[in-house]
Amino acid sequence: MDADLNIETIGGTRVTTTQQDTMGSSPSSPSAVFSVRDLNVYYGRFLAVRNVDVDIIERKITAFIGPSGCGKTTVLRCFNRMNDLIETARVEGDLQYRGIDLYSANVNATEVRRRIGMVFQKPNPFPKSIYDNLAFGPRLNGVKKKNELDDVVESSLKRAALWDEVKDRLKASAMGLSGGQQQRLCIARCIAVEPDVILMDEPCSALDPIATARIEDLMQEIKKDYTIIIVTHNMQQAARVSDQTAFFTTEVNSVSDLRTGVLVEFDATPKIFSNPSDERTEAYVTGRFG
Amino acid sequence: MTVVDSPAPVSLQLSGRRARSERIARVLFLVAGLTSVLVSVLILWSLTREAWTFVSQVEAAALWTDGWFPRRGMYDIRTIVLGSFLITGIALLVAIPIGLSAAIYLSEYASPRLRRILKPVLEILAGIPSVVLGFFALTFISPEIVQRFSDADQFNMLAAGIAVGILVIPLVASVSEDAMRSVPNALREASYGLGARKISTTVRIVIPAAVSGLVAALIIAVSRAIGETMVVFVAAGATGGSLFSTNVLGPGQTMTAAIASQAAGTDQVVGEGLTFQSLFFVAMLLFIITLFLNLIADRFVRRVRQTY
Numbered sequence: 001m002d003a004d005l006n007i008e009t010i011g012g013t014r015v016t017t018t019q020q021d022t023m024g025s026s027p028s029s030p031s032a033v034f035s036v037r038d039l040n041v042y043y044g045r046f047l048a049v050r051n052v053d054v055d056i057i058e059r060k061i062t063a064f065i066g067p068s069g070c071g072k073t074t075v076l077r078c079f080n081r082m083n084d085l086i087e088t089a090r091v092e093g094d095l096q097y098r099g100i101d102l103y104s105a106n107v108n109a110t111e112v113r114r115r116i117g118m119v120f121q122k123p124n125p126f127p128k129s130i131y132d133n134l135a136f137g138p139r140l141n142g143v144k145k146k147n148e149l150d151d152v153v154e155s156s157l158k159r160a161a162l163w164d165e166v167k168d169r170l171k172a173s174a175m176g177l178s179g180g181q182q183q184r185l186c187i188a189r190c191i192a193v194e195p196d197v198i199l200m201d202e203p204c205s206a207l208d209p210i211a212t213a214r215i216e217d218l219m220q221e222i223k224k225d226y227t228i229i230i231v232t233h234n235m236q237q238a239a240r241v242s243d244q245t246a247f248f249t250t251e252v253n254s255v256s257d258l259r260t261g262v263l264v265e266f267d268a269t270p271k272i273f274s275n276p277s278d279e280r281t282e283a284y285v286t287g288r289f290g
Numbered sequence: 291m292t293v294v295d296s297p298a299p300v301s302l303q304l305s306g307r308r309a310r311s312e313r314i315a316r317v318l319f320l321v322a323g324l325t326s327v328l329v330s331v332l333i334l335w336s337l338t339r340e341a342w343t344f345v346s347q348v349e350a351a352a353l354w355t356d357g358w359f360p361r362r363g364m365y366d367i368r369t370i371v372l373g374s375f376l377i378t379g380i381a382l383l384v385a386i387p388i389g390l391s392a393a394i395y396l397s398e399y400a401s402p403r404l405r406r407i408l409k410p411v412l413e414i415l416a417g418i419p420s421v422v423l424g425f426f427a428l429t430f431i432s433p434e435i436v437q438r439f440s441d442a443d444q445f446n447m448l449a450a451g452i453a454v455g456i457l458v459i460p461l462v463a464s465v466s467e468d469a470m471r472s473v474p475n476a477l478r479e480a481s482y483g484l485g486a487r488k489i490s491t492t493v494r495i496v497i498p499a500a501v502s503g504l505v506a507a508l509i510i511a512v513s514r515a516i517g518e519t520m521v522v523f524v525a526a527g528a529t530g531g532s533l534f535s536t537n538v539l540g541p542g543q544t545m546t547a548a549i550a551s552q553a554a555g556t557d558q559v560v561g562e563g564l565t566f567q568s569l570f571f572v573a574m575l576l577f578i579i580t581l582f583l584n585l586i587a588d589r590f591v592r593r594v595r596q597t598y
Contacts, residue, residue, distance in 0.1 A: 080483065082479065082482070082483065085478075085479070085482065087401060087402065110482075110485055110486070110487050111485070113482060113483055113484065113485040114484075114485030115485075117483060117484065118479075118483035120476060120479060120480065120483070122476060124474075124476035124477060124479065124480040125480075126477060126480065126481075126495060126499075127477075127498075127499050128498070136481070136484060136486075136494070137484040137485065140484065140485060140486050140490055141485075186480070189480075189484065190483075190484070193484055193485060
């Protein structure tokens with residue numbers, strides 16, 4: 001990859017940025033949607049993850065990989081303040097979203113989540129019709145007119161490659177869809193509120209390989225418009241879909257025997273998988289550990 | 291042969307003692323189970339027998355009079371059925387909003403620590419004997435609340451209904467809270483993830499998902515309120531009988547209180563001819579109503595388990 005000139009649209013204004021090939025190396029690269037410095041997350045007094053530094057590049061897919069319990073999901077849930085829902089969770093450090101400190105006192109978690117959508121590990125459609133699932137977000141934002149809602153429902157389902165399968169049964173319960181369809185519905189539901197970023201927490205772990213492939217295709221398709229962060233257990237998936245990869249692992253405290261997640265390495269995906277700098281990363285991606 | 295060669299014969303039979311204790315346990319549990327069935331059958335049988343005597347001997351005209359005065363041979367069932375429904379209606383107007391709101395608070399808003407404190411407190415409220423609440427209705431709700439805002443009698447159905455409502459609040463709150471807490475967290479997270487606030491999540495996701503359980507809570511509350519005796523007996527007056535009346539500010543009688551007031555204070559129900567049997571007829575009616583309500587509630591509760 002060589003340095004190229006990108007013309008991107010951020011928040012409706014055209015911005016010219018120069019993107020370096022060494023992604024994440026410059027402390028606050030101009031196209032970084034998120035810039036994370038020295039992030040620590042605690043559950044009560046237990047330090048779950050420490051010292052995370054990452055820059056999430058606009059309209060790229062960033063993968064978080066690592067063994068179970070290494071804090072990938074915990075870090076992901078900081079990006080839309082989903083950790084607020086866990087009473088004991090506490091976040092330290094600097095997490096900037098487009099220049100705004102996400103954890104500053106005047107930032108409202110609900111507003112954050114309108115811009116930063118999330119797709120969960122297990123498909124979680126509402127026990128409502130397909131249509132009502134899609135219309136839920138827009139209705140929250142005050143869209144009431146039926147034709148407007150119809151348009152959002154149709155375009156979101158089309159973008160999530162689900163329209164052709166469900167267009168004749170929009171009023172049927174979403175619970176009747178297959179697991180893969182439910183997950184694409186959840187992605188469509190997320191797209192329907194036109195977020196800036198989509199967080200995906202192991203979105204394929206409950207799906208079969210064919211459904212997984214469809215979701216991966218979909219991710220490639222929608223990354224034209226969205227910045228995506230995906231947590232995955234599946235290294236092949238990270239290698240296939242992502243542009244940059246963060247590898248986390250656990251460190252065991254010899255005194256307390258508690259496991260704390262640490263970010264080992266963050267770099268362009270090809271580099272992580274072919275020529276990692278850290279031997280722990282190499283051990284993991286070559287399958288000698290984890 | 292190999293059988294001969296095998297070193298120690300393996301017995302797969304249960305030893306005699308264990309088999310015996312197993313049989314005894316089985317019989318004990320069976321007897322316990324059968325006892326409750328038997329008692330139910332006996333109650334139903336005694337109800338039906340006397341109720342049938344009443345139905346077959348009463349004159350149709352006596353069933354449609356100015357009021358319920360069984361000792362005088364006036365068996366106007368309308369009066370006490372209406373009384374029951376009025377009291378139940380008032381009770382629900384009190385219990386549903388407060389109980390449901392309390393359930394929403396406990397399930398959606400309260401921190402786990404606060405919930406651990408509040409839930410038992412709620413259950414203590416459920417343990418207050420209803421006779422205590424009856425006197426509370428008579429000595430506090432009636433004079434301090436009802437009579438302050440109206441020219442109601444000291445004994446009035448409104449005060450009794452409010453007290454029955456208070457009695458039912460813990461039940462409504464507890465069953466509703468269970469229904470809402472059984473809504474999977476994944477649905478809440480999906481809603482929050484789309485930028486929904488807590489109130490939108492509660493109103494648009496949690497309550498609709500829990501609706502069968504909430505309806506069940508409502509029905510259980512109705513059947514508990516209809517069955518409540520002591521509060522009405524103490525606070526609603528009209529112990530000797532009641533004129534047909536829709537005025538909740540005046541005294542009235544429910545089916546349960548009607549039975550209690552005739553049977554209280556003596557080892558024999560006093561009165562003419564069919565007074566004694568009429569009570570069984572009322573009890574039978576009550577039994578049918580609550581049975582019917584419980585069956586409906588049961589169906590709703592079963593449906594809530596199927597939804598997600």
